[in-house]
Structures are given as C-alpha cells and as structure tokens.
Amino acid sequence: MESTQFKNYLKKKYKSNKIFFDDYMHEALYSKFGFFNNEIVRSQKGGDFLTSPEVSEYFGKILNKWIKKNNIYLNITEFGSGTGSLIEQIDTENKFAVEISSTARKELSKKNIKNFAKLNDLSFKNSDLVFGNEVLDNIPCSVAVYKNNKWHEKIVSLDDVGLSYDFLEARKETLDWIEVNQLKGDENIDVEIQTNIDIFLENIIYKLSPKNFLFFDYGFEQKDRGKRKYRSLIRTYKDHHLSVDPILEPGYVDITYDINFSSVIRKLKNMGYESSLLLQRDFLINNGFDDYFDNLQNKLLLSEGMENLKINSQLSGLKALIDSNGLGGFYCLEAKKI
Structure with a gap:
C-alpha cells in the first residue's frame, strides 16, 4: 500500500486533514488498506506475531x-x-x-x-x-495528553509530505471516560482512552x-500505571519484533497497547x-496445566527419535505459556x- 493512497482515502472519508488517533488506528488495522485485511495471515509463525x-x-x-x-x-x-x-x-x-x-x-x-x-x-x-x-x-484507543493543566487528544495530521502528530482539546467522551475512571493528569504519561x-x-x-x-x-491495573517506565503504552509489531511509530508504516504493522x-x-x-x-x-495452573505437563514428561521418558523431539517441543510450548x-x-x- 502506498501511504499517499491511504492518506487520500482518509481525507476523503473523514473530509478533514486531521483525524483522532482511534480513527487512524481503526483504518490502519481494518480498512481496505489495513494490516489485517490483506492476503497475509498475521498470527502464525510465518506472520507477524504469535499468541x-x-x-x-x-x-x-x-x-x-x-x-x-x-x-x-x-x-x-x-x-x-x-x-x-x-x-x-x-x-x-x-x-x-x-x-x-x-x-x-x-x-x-x-x-x-x-x-x-x-x-x-x-x-x-x-x-x-x-x-x-x-x-x-x-x-x-484514543490518546489523551495532559499539558498546561488541561486534557488534550493526540490527532494525526494528513500533511502533504506525510503523516504527523498534533493535538486538539479533548472530546467530551474522552473527558467523561477520564472522569469515570478517576484518572489524574500527569504530564509525563499518555493515557490510552x-x-x-x-x-x-x-x-x-x-x-x-x-x-x-x-x-x-x-495490560495493567490502574494503581500500577506509574510503575511502567514508558510514557505511552502503544507500540507496533512486524515480523515478530517491535517496530516503528504507528504513523510511519500504516497497513504494514500491528498497532496495539x-x-x-x-x-x-x-x-x-x-x-x-x-x-x-x-x-x-x-x-492455566488452576485448570489442569500440571496434569498435561506431567503426562508429557512421562511420555518423554518412554520416547525416542522424532517422537522425543516432538514431546520436547510440546513441553517447551507449555513452559512458555506460564513464563x-x-x-x-x-x-x-x-x-x-x-
């Protein structure tokens, strides 16, 4: 996908040169240009991430x-x-x-x-x-930023030379969400709304x-948000690795938070x-993990050759689930x- 095509699509759909981040994220993931709507199956070993x-x-x-x-x-x-x-x-x-x-x-x-x-x-x-x-x-998600004693929202500007970030006063629904969740403004932390x-x-x-x-x-519990060392908890993935800022390669990266x-x-x-x-x-441990793990370990003792390798791989997968x-x-x- 050419970024110019995507940008023109956004301008036509939203009839604006500026859109809120949640609209941008939706289009970058799910539109006809989106990350999840092409011929590549994303959640597999040959894709971009594994769950x-x-x-x-x-x-x-x-x-x-x-x-x-x-x-x-x-x-x-x-x-x-x-x-x-x-x-x-x-x-x-x-x-x-x-x-x-x-x-x-x-x-x-x-x-x-x-x-x-x-x-x-x-x-x-x-x-x-x-x-x-x-x-x-x-x-x-939307993104709220607290600065100058006031809540703002991150927006994506559809510039002639590309995409960039800017800020507008927060929408009412964003302010309502902040109030309901009893969040206090912190100029060092972006809030994923x-x-x-x-x-x-x-x-x-x-x-x-x-x-x-x-x-x-x-994710996290709100009481622990301050322990996270990152200002923003939004990130992207591509080819099983952390990737670029969300607006740099729309349609080619998974955007998540x-x-x-x-x-x-x-x-x-x-x-x-x-x-x-x-x-x-x-x-997993509360619902039978140990039974499956012990059964595989017992089978491993009796196996050899390719079967032994297969069971070892299954045990490794199980261990990864509870790491x-x-x-x-x-x-x-x-x-x-x-």
Whole structure:
C-alpha cells in the first residue's frame, strides 16, 4: 500500500486533514488498506506475531477443560478468532467465531468453524460465554495528553509530505471516560482512552447477554500505571519484533497497547458483572496445566527419535505459556453475570 493512497482515502472519508488517533488506528488495522485485511495471515509463525494458542495447543485444551468444568455450552462465541487456533480446541459444535479480517475468516471456513464478520451477523440472542485472546488490545484507543493543566487528544495530521502528530482539546467522551475512571493528569504519561472497548462490551451485552466473559491480554491495573517506565503504552509489531511509530508504516504493522483492566472491570461492574483478575499463569495452573505437563514428561521418558523431539517441543510450548516474564505474565479476566 502506498501511504499517499491511504492518506487520500482518509481525507476523503473523514473530509478533514486531521483525524483522532482511534480513527487512524481503526483504518490502519481494518480498512481496505489495513494490516489485517490483506492476503497475509498475521498470527502464525510465518506472520507477524504469535499468541498463546499458536505457541501451544494446550492453551486451548486447558480452556476447553475450564469450559466443561463450568458447564458452559450455549453459543460459545470468540471475538478476534484469527485463524481459529484457539476456538478449534473447544470441544463442541455450538461455537462461533467473530473475526473482522476477511483473510482470517477464510482460514476459519477451511476448518469448518462457523464464522461471522461482525456481532450483528449472529442470529442468536443468548450466550453462555464470550471470550477473546489478545482481542482487546486491537480495539482502537484514543490518546489523551495532559499539558498546561488541561486534557488534550493526540490527532494525526494528513500533511502533504506525510503523516504527523498534533493535538486538539479533548472530546467530551474522552473527558467523561477520564472522569469515570478517576484518572489524574500527569504530564509525563499518555493515557490510552478505552471508550471503544466500553462500546464493544456494551454491544455484546445488549446483543448476547452472555453469562460469562473471559479475556486474555497484556495490560495493567490502574494503581500500577506509574510503575511502567514508558510514557505511552502503544507500540507496533512486524515480523515478530517491535517496530516503528504507528504513523510511519500504516497497513504494514500491528498497532496495539496495554489494556487498563481496572477500567474494563469497572465497566463490566456497571453492566451487572462480577469480575476477577489473575495472571494467565495462574489461570492455566488452576485448570489442569500440571496434569498435561506431567503426562508429557512421562511420555518423554518412554520416547525416542522424532517422537522425543516432538514431546520436547510440546513441553517447551507449555513452559512458555506460564513464563512470568512472557505469556504467563499476561492477565486473565473472568466475569460472571450477577
């Protein structure tokens, strides 16, 4: 994609030379020029990033075990399914994938997983479980900056020579989100505004009234934000590595950010859900990790040759899932309808 094409597309759609960052992020990820809408499957070894179910199939097996333990069976729905590496491990026909990427939906169809482009395409009205792995961090965020005793928002200017950042006074919805989440201004910290995650949750609850939510993602609790050494928690990935600033290669990099789970929990509480937050490591250990690991270790002792290498690889994948400095340090949010 030529950046000039993308810039002209934005100017025509928004009828302006300036757009808010959340609009920019949405277009850079999901428009016809977007990162997720081309012929490349992103979440795989040959793509740009790997998530837990690609690292180890046992992530899905453990989730499946949790689902059965909690007697969850009606209209199990995953958002942001990608190629289906997680939902394919769920042992039921009564499962559905919602995935905006047309490329990924083709892969889901190959696996005979019922899939839809958006929430409103689903025909049913109730669900026992809505879940997602690393889906929240791809829901576009706005960016608020506090300076001169006032909140501003980061915008993207569509200049003749390229894209650049500028600032405008914060919109009302941004100020409302800041107030609801009781955030104090700090000129050294940018705030990723999650109003679109709130809307995402609202729409799901109004449409499906799920009994349970389950989300896995990287993030933080608000009380710990000051411990993060970075001003901004937005970043990009390409070819499995951290990449450039979000406006430098639109359409060629994944744009993502750390989730403020305190905000998500507050929103769910207001919508009638009781939440608990724990590390991914703890969720997996609490739901059968050790059984799978011990079984593989026993098999390893009896194996040789290629089988031995295969089991060693499976054990390595399992270890990666609970590594506190990596995937194991991600958060797991469980929410149950009260």
